[in-house]
Amino acid sequence: MPRILIVEDEQKIASFVRQGFSQEGFAVDLASDGIDGLHLATTSEYDLIVLDVMLPGRDGWSVLQEVRKHRPDQPVILLTALDAVSHRVKGLTAGADDYLVKPFAFSELLARVRNVLRRAPARAMEMLRLDDLEMDLLRHKASRGGKPLDLAPQEYRLLEFLLRHLGEVLTRTRLAEQVWGMNFDGDSNVVDVAIRRLRRKIDDASERKLIHTLRGVGYVLEARD
Structure with a gap:
């Protein structure tokens, strides 16, 4: 897309x-x-x-x-x-x-x-990776441990944004603005719901968790020891 x-x-x-x-x-x-x-x-x-x-x-x-x-x-x-x-x-x-x-x-x-x-020249970055999580930007596909991930369009955009900002603590406000193009409403749980759905698809079947919550701050994508 x-x-x-x-x-x-x-x-x-x-x-x-x-x-x-x-x-x-x-x-x-x-x-x-x-x-x-x-x-x-x-x-x-x-x-x-x-x-x-x-x-x-x-x-x-x-x-x-x-x-x-x-x-x-x-x-x-x-x-x-x-x-x-x-x-x-x-x-x-x-x-x-x-x-x-x-x-x-x-x-x-x-x-x-x-x-x-x-x-326009093709983007130099065609693959985004973290641990065994991969996103192929040219083919618009994502996988974890070699198994394809069935992602909705917004989940795909959310994951791409997280992968492009590895290790960064991303606030709900920033995610809402960058992924949904919306002003964040403190009473809205759209970001939290999307993160939960993405976490189920990415982390639930893996022992090593990649999406982490900083309570009261936001989320970070990283591989922790």
């Missing part, structure tokens, strides 16, 4: 684009300002970023420049209401893979995203 980040402060556009990509089989994260967008872009893995130019907190130009410092090969498409040739040239010169002017049809954005993804 391709994973895409939308950095857009206009709520109607963001919701419209998110719904469209979700229906096309993409996993979608949203950020409504440049600061949050840059944080997600540099701390999470995305197949492509759709980045608005005019953003609160930090504009798209500076976000793009910073992303390029950390991840030179990250595919990025710029969105803007600025239609001047000089602005399009500036965007492409700054390192954008494509540039789309508002207003736009979703079908055109989707076509441009697919075109950029076809040109």
